Amino acid sequence: MPLISDSCLDQLFRNARTHSAWLDRPVADDVLRQVYELMKWGPTSANGNPGRFVFVRSREAKERLRPALAPGNVEKTMQAPVTVIIAYDLIFYEKLPKLFPQAPAMRELFAKNPQLVEATAIRNSSLQGGYLILAARAAGLDCGPMSGFDHAKLDAAFFGTGKDHEGCDEEFFPEGQVRSNFLCNMGYGDPTKLRPRNPRPEFDEACVLL
Structure with a gap:
């Protein structure tokens, strides 16, 4: 038996949809903070939490994002109340003495292995992006x-230096330290613009019991 109600499962999974059209309804800062406070409890390797999240809301910030977007993603992104850049920090391991104090040697393990750092950061920021989506639905x-965006252009605009770096916190986004993973538009979707839902693989098509 699930520990949460069927209606909650519907909200998180069964009835939740990917939206491309949005109601003209802002998302309050407090709601975005609540979303983060929920998602931060999701597990990551060595509790490293490499995910970094930029909540792009203002018209000015959206315009900085526009040149990096694929043509098919421009309109829905400009319309969305919030676009979250799910990114990852390539020196996330510097926070391990605080986040994973039971294993002091873990920081040095990552510091000496840049391939492990990148693989861990990409995988776990992807997980954290999934947690973010579930927390937002909740x-x-x-x-x-x-x-569907140009990573190099986006990273230059939001995580780079010089004129493209205006409006960003340089202490939070040092040059070359943070890189984009994927984007997530967020807000209150327009249910009248939804298409019929596509099917998903059945258990026997995607799973094996050993």
């Missing part, structure tokens, strides 16, 4: 996760 928001 908070009553709709989501539209997507790829």
Whole structure:
């Protein structure tokens, strides 16, 4: 028996949809903070939490995002109340003495192995992006996760230096330290614009019991 109600499972999974059209309804800062406070409890390797999240809301910030977007993603992203850049920190291991104090040697293990750092950061920031989507749904928001953008252009605009770095916190985003993973539009979706739902693989198509 599930420990949460069927209606909660519907909200998180069965009735939740990927949205591309949005109602003209802002998302309060407090709601975004609530979303993070929920998602931060999801597990990551060595509790490293390499995910970094940029909540792009203002028109100015959206315009900085526009040149990096694939043509098919421009309109829905400009319309969305929030676009979250799910990114990862390549020196996340510097926080391990605080986040994973039971294993002091873990920081040095990552510091000496850049391939392990990148693989761990990409995998776990992807997990954290999934937690973010579930937390947003739990908070009553709709989501539209997507790829379809130029990583180099986005990273230059939001995590780079010089004129493209204006408006960002240089202490939070040092040059070359943070890189984009994927995007997620977020807000209150327009249910009248949804298409029929596509099927998913059945258990026997995707799973094996050993």
